[in-house]
Amino acid sequence: MAVSPVVSPQGERIGFLLVFLSALMWSFGGAIARFIDAGDSWTVVFWRSVWAAAFLVCFMIWRDGWRCTLKLFRDMGLPGLAVAFCFATASTSFVVALAYTSVANILLMQAGVPLLAALLAWALFRERVAMATWVAIGAVIAGVAVMVSESLDGAVSPIGDGLALLIAVMFSIATVITRRFAHVRMTPATCLGTMLAAAFAASQASEFAVSSRDMGFLFAFGVVNLGLGLAFFATGARLVPAAIAALLGTFEPILGPIWVWLIHSEVPSARTIVGGAVVVTALLVHIGLEFKRQARPVRPGVTGMPSPN
Template sequence: MVVRTVGAGAWEIIFWRSVFAGLFLAGLLLVRERRRFFRVFLEAPWASIGMGLCFATASTCFVIAMEYTSVAKILFLQGISPFIAAIASWLILRERVGPRTWGAMAMALVGIGIMEIESFEGSGSLIGDLLGVVIGCAFAGATIIVRSNRKVRMIPAAFYATVIAGTIAATQAPTLAISDHDLPYLFFFGFGQLGLGMALYTSGARHIPAAEAALAALLEPALGPIWVWLVYAENPGIYAIVGGAILIGSLILHSLYDLHAAGRRVVPPVV
């Protein structure tokens, strides 16, 4: 929705979004850690840098891939991230992935495929497809790093991601100047969407299996067309509606089962 509203180019958007997101994350760390502000960057520094590289790779490849294929196809290929995260978490972290999670991931992938069915005809290229796969792998890699360092705050890693992405964008953007009209939208894009989003994701992913964390992140391609429809009255089409309903439905059913299972595990108080 924000990208549709602003007039800045892709690299300018990435740069200013990264700047505002970095400021948000730095401010959040300063408020939470205070005197430990600089010390938290020394906790598992290689893991933080690795996760930052994964997030930066995903966001940068997304921009490059748009030059070769459709956004819809990129989002579909991004849907492989839960499967990669599930396999990697089983091999590396020995996290068991239950049948219901595999089923939810399969239904989510079917939903994304239905959403983007109209965009596959006559669009895309091998380079664009490969970049889409890289996005899914990078996002899954970031999730695995978070899970393997559950006792370490990963918000510094999100800050590293904004620095890396912003630096790359600064070298590629023809100009970094933006209009007064674009400034508040990019401020929201950085502070609210990217900064707050990464802070919540890196905090929440520490508490659930990697496959489930990546699965929840698939709400992005499902809800994206809805925001544009609400603001610009752009009809997403029957395929997007049906596919999005399947994707969101699979996540809701998966979460409801978790809540039900957690409730059954609660030991009743002794009267």
């Protein structure tokens, strides 16, 4: 079993920023998807995954070179394969679920990710979850529930809601594994995940041809929304506790409606605004408390200080 990593306060702050940036990139998904006219969901999954994989490969080669990139793929082991499977499943399920259930249902399921991640980290690895984090998780779930409450009309799609729940479970598992095996670079794992998603979508898609306009938006859907988001998450999630990483990820369903409002002129409802305010307030207060805790001076004589990461 891997030992929980010791990360410096500066490293945790960098992790906070990177995980937030991943949520920011993922939040553009709804706004970008509105521009795509391709009728087959599997075609969208295929091209989105292909562009994301191409971006991640180029990113790793630019950062580490050919040889180191190949070595990273070889060294990721079972944890990397598990993360790859989780992200392949989650990214595919997100696009397909939109054809069966409402975005509101998907967001409501995703609100449970922080709780699932915290429970998994505690149950499997006994990673301590502070009371403040539990309170913040509860506030986040309550806020997102308010956001989507008026869109829940009682129509239930077993396939769609099942896929939405699967997204939350897969993302929670990936978050915990990435944190627990922080010594393993997970960028190649996320890249492999996009390749697996593309391969599976290729076996299901009815066609691959899309208009040049759609291809441009699919490029942004894959590179900016998925690829860059995965790169930020894989780098940052290893530096912060799993529960907090998942908590920061909740910015995605909060920011998503804002971009749709600004770009597509779809005004959020009053409940969306109220629920979003609750979630953002909870996240900002919790992050502020974490920074304050890290900034406290260490008492003289205390040993075993964390080394810079």
